[in-house]
Amino acid sequence: xxxxxxxxxxxxxxxxxxxxxxxxxxxxxxxxxxxxxxxxxxxxxxxxxxxxxxxxxxxxxxxxxxxxxxxxxxxxxxxxxxxxxxxxxxxxxxxxxxxxxxxxxxxxxxxxxxxxxxxxxxxxxxxxxxxxxxxxxxxxxxx
Numbered sequence: 001x002x003x004x005x006x007x008x009x010x011x012x013x014x015x016x017x018x019x020x021x022x023x024x025x026x027x028x029x030x031x032x033x034x035x036x037x038x039x040x041x042x043x044x045x046x047x048x049x050x051x052x053x054x055x056x057x058x059x060x061x062x063x064x065x066x067x068x069x070x071x072x073x074x075x076x077x078x079x080x081x082x083x084x085x086x087x088x089x090x091x092x093x094x095x096x097x098x099x100x101x102x103x104x105x106x107x108x109x110x111x112x113x114x115x116x117x118x119x120x121x122x123x124x125x126x127x128x129x130x131x132x133x134x135x136x137x138x139x140x141x142x143x
Contacts, residue, residue, distance in 0.1 A: 006112075006121040007075055008061035008128070013054035015077035022081045029084055033059040034093065041096035053101045053108035057125065060094035064131040067091070071127075095133050098125055 003011040009018055017036070021029055039047070040056035050056075062079070063086050064070040073079065102109055102125055112121040 003111075006117055006124050008058045008124065009073065009075040009078040011054050013052075014058035017055040017058050018077060018079040021079045021083075026081070026084065030086060030090070033062060033086070034090055037090065037093040037097045040100055041093050043100070050100060050104065050106040050108070053106045056094075056097040057101060057108075057128070060098050060128050060132065062086075063090050063094045064128045067131050069134070070131045091132055095129060098129050098132070101125065 009015055021032060024032060036052050036055045036059050039052045040050050043050055058078075061071075061073060062083055065072050066083075066086055100106070102122065112118040
């Protein structure tokens with residue numbers, strides 16, 4: 001996988017995924033994003049290293065872009081066509097996929113951890129996760 005920065009679409013796999021999203025029919029984009037997230041969140045036994053991890057990070061970024069605090073996808077390698085409004089269940093699937101990408105021995109995490117840019121990549125993942133699953137404010141009183 002060629003990479004040029006730590007952003008969700010700053011690698012060959014994610015850029016290819018963006019092209020596939022742009023090239024595919026609009027009505028299939030939710031299904032395409034859900035499928036890649038599902039493959040990473042609940043991988044089959046034949047893919048223990050999560051080969052779709054870069055695509056799942058990109059998919060999570062597309063979903064996060066639709067929530068408060070989410071950054072719009074401005075990468076030249078991201079999709080250029082508008083994304084549909086994503087159903088709520090994809091948010092939880094994206095959180096699960098991001099958790100697996102950074103907590104299991106995925107080749108993607110190993111790749112980044114072997115470089116000086118590993119902490120910046122992990123920060124990118126952390127920021128996406130915070131948008132998708134923001135910390136809850138504690139209440140001083142029960143309502």
